[in-house]
Amino acid sequence: MANGNGKDATLHQTILNEIEGRIVSGEWPPGFRLPFEVDLAEHYGCSRMTVNKVMTQLAKAGLIERHRKAGSFVTMPRAQSAVLELHDIEAEVRSLGLPYSYTLISRKQRRSNAEDKRLMELAEPTPMIDLLAVHFAGGKPFCVEERRINAGVVPEAAEADFTVNAPGGWLIAQVPWSAAENRIMAVAATSEIGRQLNRPKDTPCLVVERRTWSHAGPVTFVRLTYPGDNHTLVARFAPAS
Structure with missing residues (x-):
């Protein structure tokens, strides 16, 4: 169980770092719609729950806005x-x-x-x-x-x-x-x-x-x-x- 949790934590950080890097670098500019959670989960070979936790963290950091049904978007700078x-x-x-x-x-x-x-x-x-x-x-x-x-x-x-x-x-x-x-x-x-x-x-x-x-x-x-x-x-x- 400990190994599984450690693997999930490492993958969580990897996904977080990659998405954050794309936003901060401008590769994903303000207004860009991120891939849907189900697509990100398939891309990274992980559960949707792991992706959801990443998206929640990005939203709390003010990097993305989440809209029901429409998806998640890179926020406009304040x-x-x-x-x-x-x-x-x-x-x-x-x-x-x-x-x-x-x-x-x-x-x-x-x-x-x-x-x-x-x-x-x-x-x-x-x-x-x-x-x-x-x-x-x-x-x-x-x-x-x-x-x-x-x-x-x-x-x-x-x-x-x-x-x-x-x-x-x-x-x-x-x-x-x-x-x-x-x-x-x-x-x-x-x-x-x-x-x-x-x-x-x-x-x-x-x-x-x-x-x-x-x-x-x-x-x-x-x-x-x-x-x-x-x-x-x-x-x-x-x-x-």
Whole structure:
């Protein structure tokens, strides 16, 4: 009995090491569906129970997600954003080792309204630009961006091609900002946001709302919505002197 248990333990570790190695090396990338347990058991010449224990361990380590009937999939890495910085979404995605892409869904130019005045603390009416965009990581929706730009302070935005350049990085390069504010909250996805993120309505999401100002006045208000299960906010700070 002892020899049998030892053999099972060794085989368990072998299977675990091989699957983990394929995931960590990128051979099995995020979203890859692993072979079914019955197929892995046949491949390694072991019981399905042994494979199930391996899969359970991989799931606990956060390397795979198990879905009833659909199978097991390599998890998307969990992104981290700095709370006290104006982080760049493309940089976030590339830090995960995933290809980045961006799609502009809509763009509208209009005059400011009462909501703009409240959200951006506008002193007087001004031309505005509304943008809706989705950022992707490894071909999957990563973040929905809903942005308002004060074209009175940044008139160049009226001619900017936001189908090519995401507005966040463009604004940072274009307008030196003097102050910024982040507000963070947990929300349930609306039908529209869920559709853009390819998630069901009411999926828990993490929202970052940001306002920035320059010496000329309010620059932009943006609402960034992330699926709550793959994003973390991090703050680093030092003791007051």
